Amino acid sequence: MLAREAETALRTTPLHALHRARGGKMVPFAGYDMPVQFSAGVLKEHLHTRHSAGLFDVSHMGQVELRAKSGRIEDAALALERLVPQDILGVAPGRQRYAQFTNAAGGILDDLMVANFGTHLLLVVNAACKADDEAHLRAHLSGDCIIEPLPGRALIALQGPKAESVLARLSPHIGTMRFMDVGPRRVDGIDCFVSRSGYTGEDGFEISVPAEQAEALAKALLADGDVLPIGLGARDSLRLEAGLCLYGHDIDTSTTPVEGALEWSIQKSRRHAGARAGGFPGADRILQQLDTGAPRRRVGLKPEGRAPVREGAPLFADATSSEQIGKVTSGGFGPSVNAPVAMGYLPVSLAAVGSLVFAELRGARLPLRIAATPFVPNTYKR
């Protein structure tokens, strides 16, 4: 009934010893030994984050500084625009934006955050993609930019309605930040890079901290009675309820940003008739899909019963047809929704919110209602 993962040489984050000391159940994830849950368990960790504040170690993610050799941040922004469909020049100092690296076919190589720190850009990329992303940046931008990964920094996310009050005890003016603001901030006397963002649908912060001070900062945050440590299990159920994509599952090289329902992340300046239209890998396909629509689309799905419908489940138009029309890319139980939730891809003609599709599960067809995402309202402080 239970499988055990083979042990391999895994990397660790600067908070590894703390996770073990706090009772973290460690599992391999993206080459790292990471806590999937702590003693509270996934369900309680999830709900605690929605009601109070949760601390997540996301140090496995890649942090990369991008500086223009000219010294002008505009040149770094324009260089990065050659690799992403987003308006990077328009990211004001002290702000960050969600972006995707695309390939020549319009598929997604990775999704990332791009922050403007005034003198340079700071990129936060997925752990499993970070080596490829760095090579991609070097291959295409080395002529104009200095690409500097920051392996010496940990990344701690503090998420939930009490994140602001907790962090304000260690960094008094943090409440002046709005959603997607970034900047250097002193937190408990430590020089950090803070963004007001996250991956839970809740208000919260991500704090980049020098590795040698990461444990002290995490301990200071965890000393607050409102904060619990949260593992990867709840991180996944929180982001799924928030309708946020998990790279390698909901989006990958076979899906374009338009198919992934990420059009909102592509600004007018990069679209047809925009000031800097195109000029990124796969622009032909992506811009055409922005104009005329994509043949398939990522949608939210709510199974009608209590059974979770998980990644990989094939989708059908009705209870009997043999023709598969799509598949579930993420799915599980949503603790705040108190019901199963999922995401998947469907032909656009069958993707209208409110209509029914069927998943095949253990030889039976289960109805799922196409639903708007997020499944729970997000609570960002805009």
Next chain:
Amino acid sequence: MTTLYTSDHEWLRIEGDVATIGVTDYAQSQLGDVVFVELPKVGRSLKKAEAAAVVESVKAASDVYAPISGEVLEVNDAVAAEPALVNSDAGGKAWFFKLKISDKSELGGLMDEAAYAKHTA
């Protein structure tokens, strides 16, 4: 009354020719918060090692296999209605189903409590 165990972390309570079957406390501790249980239909004839029930935690779905062959006599609707019972009382209130044992010799391959404790140590 004897309690036996499988290497797949199920328990069987044997009373005459009826076996009551559930998952062990060790299994629930590994599964985490259980959110869904699917039980076999009463009257179904199960062969040993056949998928008989499903238990899903927040993290993953796991099959529960018939540890022995037999006919399903009764299922525990309470655990289907309240899957969290698996976490709170795996060895008691959270029993899954009762089987009419078709071949008592199949019990010979199962572990007693001491052997199971060693298995999970």
